[in-house]
Amino acid sequence: MKVVRVDQIIEEVARMCQEANYNLGQDVIDAFKNAYEAEQSVTGKDILQQLIENAQIAKNESVPMCQDTGFSVFFVELGQEVHVEGGGLEDAINEGVRKGYQEGYLRKSIVGHPLERQNTGDNTPAVIHIRVVPGDKLKITVAPKGGGSENMSAIKMLKPAQGVEGVKDFVVETVKEAGPNPCPPIIVGVGIGGTFEKAALLAKEALLRPVGEPSSDPYAADLEQELLELVNKLGIGPQGLGGKTTALAVHVNTHPAHIASLPVAVNINCHASRHKEIEF
């Protein structure tokens, strides 16, 4: 039995919230550079250049790359041989968010009630997904999610007969409808199968993969490539001002489905595709 103390979790979560917001992953920066080379629009190139500079400034000065420092979304893999000591795991994560957002000068963007809309003042509560897995490791991933791109996401329950064509149409339509709002170039997470809620989770989990890394499932990998070409043909471009780079990548995750169902979820991430993970 491995013991992980809650004060360790609080410290690491606080640190990860800050690092995720200050340091854009090299995978995303490399994707910007590749897009810069391929982009034909002069305005589009200028914007991609600004995004590369912006990431550099944020990293050098330890300031958030975007003022929307996001809803703190956590994916936790809790080994069944891990004992969390000194308090509750979810409480510890929330305490880490509270500390990280306060000490890191991150914006607090959470309202405590969706209709009364009073800011909680500390960016809690986080959204936490916990999966119990074999072994004695505790893995925590944080993915701060901005409101602009989250708002452009969508889910649809297709009929099985609509098949892959129906999926493609829905993904392209969702990206088209989103247009400039989610801060393109975007990363598109697609979840296909499972149930209503599982599809949404698959789509969000797909965003955690390094940008452009193909799915290990050859069928999904081919679909990712095709979808990327389709969305980039839309012409939305960087910031929606026209161009070839609407998306940097499309990531598809699938799950077994009911004989009657074909759920599809599209979770859009802005170009600031932020995440950090730690393993205890």
Added chain:
Amino acid sequence: MTIKTPFTTEAAEKLRIGQRVLLNGKIYTGRDAAHKKLVELLENGEELPIELKDQIIYYVGPSPAKPDNVIGSAGPTTSGRMDIYAPKLMAQGLKGMIGKGKRTPEVIKAMKQTKAVYFAAVGGAAALISKRIKSCKIVAYPELGPEAIRELEVEDFPVIVVNDSLGGDLYEEGLKIYGAK
């Protein structure tokens, strides 16, 4: 091209979609909750806490400033959420808006009627943009936190004209040029 505020009708009328502009001088910040309050005051016939004539509003909710900085990261937020309020503010003389994302036909129509302009700043380029903000003070609604109205002094603040006073729309034009035929 460089523009110095206040942003007059004459200056606004000269701009065309696609132009890259560097703004200099004072601009105000304001987003969802502040817009709601401003429009409520107008509906009650009360005075606004800021004079809107020839002014520019930047849709932003900055992150908190670190001790040595004037402001935190400060990129644009999605403008569409302000669409229901914007025409009422333009009727008060507001000449410019800065944000990201499309505006409704009603807002574009109001821009044509009042000779106002909508600029896009680069969404997410918040650390870079904050470098162009030289001073920042809260002038209304401090209780709204990131949504309070701030007066910013900006220097060479980079924006792109998306909707001009003639009704042009760069988002539509961009799709026409780069979209699949």
